[in-house]
Each structure stands twice: as C-alpha cells, then as structure tokens.
Amino acid sequence: MFTKTSPALDLVYFLVFAAAVLTMPIWLAPIGAGYPDLLQKFAIFGLFATGFNILFGLTGYLSFGHAAFLGVGSYTAVWSFKLLGMNPIPAAVLAVVASGVFALAIGYVSLRRSGIYFSILTLAFAQMSYNLAYSVLTPITNGETGLRVLESDPRILDGGGATDGPLISNLFGIEMTGYAGFYFCAVVLLIGFFIAQRIFRSPFGIMLRAVKTNQNRMTYTGLNPRPYTLAAFVISGMYAGLAGALMCITDPLAGAERMQWTASGEVVLMTILGGAGTLLGPIFGAALIKYFENIFSAFNEQTLHEIFGFLPDFLEAPVVAVSGLFVGEGWHLTLGVLFMLIVIFLPGGLMEGFARIGRVLKRSSNKSEKSGSATAPAE
C-alpha cells in the first residue's frame, strides 16, 4: 500500500477510511466502545497522533512536548467560548492559529538542535508551559481547577450572556455532545487525515523524509533542512492545537494536566504503537490506548467474575486474582506489556503486523507467482 501509490489508490484508501470512521458507532459497539465519549476520544487523539506523526514519522524529530500545543489549543478554545460564544468554528480556528504561533516560537528555538537534545528542549518547554498554566498564569488558566465557561461570561456572538440551556458548545443549534459531537470530531479527523495524506505524497513530504534519512547529505546537495523541519513542526503543532480545541468543543473545560509530560509521552506511545511514518498507524495506536484507558480501567472484580464464570470455582478464584492485576487500576501494566511485545516483535508497530499478515495471505494465494521486488518495510 505504501510502496505503490497513485492518486486513485489514495482516494480509495481515504474513502475506506472515511467509511470506517463514520460507521464506528456501529462496528465498535460489540466490543463496548460504541459510546459517544470514547468515540470522540478516538477521533480527537487520532487527529493528535496524525499530526504528531507528520513531525516524528516523516522527519524523525522526536518531540516530547506536544501536549503543550494541545493545552494551548484547549485554553484558546475555552477563551473563544467565553468571549465570542459557544460556536465551535471560531474556537477551532483560533486554537489552530494560537498553537501554530506557539509552535513557531518553540520550534524556532528547539530545532537548532536535533536528536536527544531536541527532545529534551521540547520536553523542557512543555513542562514550563505546564507549570505556567498550573500556577503563574492562574488568572488566564484558572490553575488546577481548570478553565470553564461561566454564565457571567460576555459571549458576544451569543447575544451577551443569559442563556437558559447548559453551557455546551453548539454548531448552529446542534449541541456538540454525544453522537453529534463525535461526528463533528470525525469530520475534522477526516479533513486532518486528508491533509496528512496530501503531505505524505507531496514533494514537501519527500523533503521531510529526506531530512529523516540523511540530513547531512541533504545539506551537501545545497538544501537547507531547517525551513522544512520548522514547517513540519508548526503543522504538527497546529494539529495538536486543533485536537485540544476539539476536546473543549465536546467538553468545555480545559485543565493544566493536559499539558503534563505524561500527555506528551502518551502521543509518542500512540505513534510508535501504531507505526510511526505510516498514515493509519498513529490512529490505530491512539484508539488502542484510549480503549485500554477507558475500558480496561473500568473492569472490576465483579466483571472478571462474570467473564470467568464458566470456570470451576477452584480455578476461577486464582484466574480472577491474577487477571485482576492487569485490569482496573492495573491497566497501565497491560499497556506496558503490550507495548513491549510490539516494540520487540513488531518494530514497525501495528501497521507492520498488518503488513506481515497481508503478505502471508498474498503469498498463500499466489505461490507460483514469484515476487519481483522485495517489499520494503513501512519505515
């Protein structure tokens, strides 16, 4: 899929993806994930990881501070709600602009270094932003309590306050909660995915790949990689800001913990888990992590007893006791094990796993046909 590309193939690819995303409420219901809040999370974090992948997957620059842009986007969106009104469109646009400017500033400084120094710089900036949001900038961010929309806010476009209904973002009357909220996020995800796909296939994308492959050689040929990496950094910061805005559109509250380094680490995990440098991988990774966080963490002993109820009693008790360690508050443990397994056995992430399965199937279907060119790994 990645070795051979053509516009027609890309379109098919995009349409299949769009269909899959829009029908998520149906085909995710059997595994307990077909409820709006989690679906929104899938779309939002899918977008976040897609953006992160433009930087990490294409240029190889590992940013450990992407949560800062998520946070900036969130705060901007809530301020837009507070000042302009509950319409999600200005909120999203302003969030993208604000996080883009912020990313430009941080990227300009951080991109003077590469490798581990770049990662540490971004991490430092993100932690600084987190601490600022948490304490120093309390008047803007409302500190630990989190920024919310209040009845008393001006909200100019909504006619200056005094609404009867709950303070929920609404797109010309459609409230951005539940399934409507999910579809809004899904459409934004599709737009984001489409743009990412164009970037991947564009000359610009090829330049970014060149940065990753061999920056020295690129410099020798007379090209300056800085503008390309900075552009990638800003674009990926804008994606993060948009994801942050979506989080506030579906739930108008922005908290500083969104900017913590754990949140930055999470998006790195998502991307690596799914497959860095692939289009779909980060979205799979994001969905997997959010699924674990929301579903596995909710299992308690009661549910385990239901699952293992078929076992005889003397077996059931130890099985429940052992598996109890991996669910509920132990869901991080399961995630850790899964992450290790994937990194060790499938360095290319879930996408490599799919590609291997695909190759096995292809080989068994046309054994006689000799494969001419060796398939290159995804990245």
Add this chain to the structure above:
Amino acid sequence: MSLIRKPLNRRSILRAGAMGGAALATPTIFTSRAWSAGYLNEPTGSEVVFGFNVPQTGAYADEGADELRAYQLAVKHINGEGDGGMLNTFTSKALGGNGINGKKVAYVTGDTQTKSDAARASAKRMIEKDGAIMITGGSSSGVAIAVQSLCQEAGVIFMAGLTHSNDTTGKDRRANGFRHFFNTEMTGAALAPVLKNAFGTARRAYHLTADYTWGWSQEGSIKKYTEDIGWDTVAAVRTPLGAGDFSQYITPVLNSGADVLVLNHYGKDMVNSLTQAVQFGLRDKTVNGKQFEIVVPLFSRLMAQGAGENIKGIFGSTNWNWSLQDEGSKAFVKSFGQEYGFPPSQAAHTTYCQALLYADACQRAGTFQPCAVKDALEDFDFDGLGNGPTLYRGADHQCFKDVLVVKGKEAPQSQFDLLEVVEVTPRSQVEYKPDMADVQGDLGTCNNGA
C-alpha cells in the same frame, strides 16, 4: 508521471466537497430523538446502575479505595444483604432492604485519577455506556466541581464524595449536585473558638496552601475566622498540589515572626508538609514568647496514619470519626469492620451516607427521575447517620450537621485510634446563609437529561 503533482485541482476540490457534504449530513440521522425516554438512563430491567467515580491512582488513592469499600457495603445493605448497617438507625424507613423501587442496585466503577479530565471521561463513560442513573464519589474539590457540572449538563444526579471547598455548593453549586460532606466555612466556624481557647487571641499565623479551589477556599475561611478572634495573618503561601518536598516553603516560616503554621493541605501533601515542618523543629520553638503551634484544618484518620507521631496534639476538624458513640456510627463501624477488618475513614462514611441518602430519596419519590429525586432530597431532615440531626438544605444542596474538632491523640490505644474528639460543634454554630458573600451562586434548573 512527474514527481511533482499539484495537490489541488478542480477535480480534487469537487471530490473533497462532495465527500465533506455527505459526511456533514450523516450526524442528523443519528441525532434525531425519536426514541427519547422520560429521563436519561431510565432503568427498564430489574436493575438500576450507580456509577462510583473514585480516585484509584494518584495522591488521593487511599481515600478512593476506602470510598469504594463503603459504596460496595452500601449496595449490599440497600439490596438486603449483610446486617443492614446504618439502614437500621436511619430515621427514614422508606428502604426495605429489597433494592430501590423494586429494583436491585448494580454498580460500575471508574478512576478519577484526581484529574478533572480523567474524572469527566470516566463519568461520561458510566453515563453513556453503562447507563448509570447517578454518579457519586471523588476526593478532590476540583474534580467534584468538574464532575458536578458534567452531571448537570448530562442530566443525572451527582452525589459528591469527599469535597471540602465552599465552591462545590457555593459559587459552583448545581441543581443536580448534592453534598453531604462539610466545607471550609464550617471548619473555620468550628475550629476558631477551639483555637482561641487553646492558643489565645494574640497569635500570628502563616498559611501554606494547596494551590487549587479547595486550598483557596480553606485559606479564606480560616483567615476570616481567626482574624475575627484577633489573630494576624503574616503570609499565605501557595504550594503546588503534590509537591512532595515542602522544605523550601517551610524555611521562610522560621524567620517570618509567625507563631502558628496553618497547613491547608490534604492527603499525601499534608503528610509530607507536616512531617517536614516537625523535622525542621518548628514545634520545639518559642516565637514571640509563645510555643510555636501547627494547625491542620482538615484532618482525616488516613492522613493521621501516614503522619504517625507528628500528628500528636495537632488540632483540626473532621466530618466524622469512627470513635463516635452514637447508634448510627456504631452500626456503621461494626458492619464495615466485619466486612473489611478495620474501621472506616471519614471518606468512607460520607460516601456511604450519600449512597444511602440517594437510595432513600428515590424510594420516597417512587422514581429515579432526577428532578423528582432532587425534590425529595431538598430540605430533607434526617438523623441516625452518625452526625446527629442533619438537614439537606434546599437552597444550596449542602448538608448541615455537627462538626467535629479533633486533636491528634497523645496516647493511641491502637493503630486506628489516632484522633480524639475535642469538641462537637453544634450545627447551629456552623450554619450560614446560602447567599452569604463567599458562597453566592446559582443552582440553575434541574436537568432530567432526555
């Protein structure tokens, strides 16, 4: 084909436009409310689902674990298993030990991680996926306020767990949210007279405050009441939540000329800051010719356990303590002890009461409809839940009851016997007007969801 392809041309724009249009039209199919019920998550089978949203990880995990134990016990008692606990001493006899309105209670759990985002995500999951009719729990005011407004928007009842900030039922009060726990205003009113008797009227206080809604609220209340009895406030320093090391904040206290340190910290923060303050020798000092004192306005037994020796002789307030000798408390301690082997904490007590109060209100209302349940809870007078006669005030959905002023015990009898009750401040002394300046807010109208 050339390497460079124009990303946009007329055709691709048309295609994108058509797809975008189709995608935008899709949601309307799903948002039509053809199936909308009388109210959100109306129970239709033989079970009704409660959502227990407690911190299972993070700084307040100990409290969260105890809350969950209490909830499980409450569900047992409501469903008629076990010895019935405080159901037997509760003045309202509506519940008959066979569930609520003929339905058995089932529950789902979630982890708030003491983060507003995580708590709201987990509450949303319980409401949207598991069909929870009521959300309860939590051990932080920031989280309680965030989840309370979520429940208001979604249209389910929120029964707050351990949350002590005035704002929960003050400026952030909501029609769908109810709090049994006391607040900083009551702590100030109850604690100040005791401090006056113990330490005199000419004192200089230094505050260390956890930097979030609860810390601010507590600092404000303690300042207000101690300044009323003649104390000076030297300084009030904000510390980040979960700081771990407080030494940089404690050193300045020594040279500030203060003779009382007020620690507006809770959970592990309080354990750390108190331990470090004692290690710095603050309690052995004499400043302005007076013995240096430390005050911890909000105390709990779990914290006392963590702080060990250092807690001895330190004043604070608490919602409830297991050593109380009224019938309700005895029944609760007995059945909790039989189930888990140790006495319950104040977090366990308040959440158990909240579950029982909600169940009772549903039974009295004859339905689970949030607005009807709200009406049943408002201005409800009850007794027998360990705090003496209590009122659920309708104007702000805050419970009013006696407040315990406690002191770290000098000679504990057991590892749980850490707090001694100095004074039970009667309810009349801690009551305030619902529209008092610090706590003004608007309940709004109740929301049934669908």
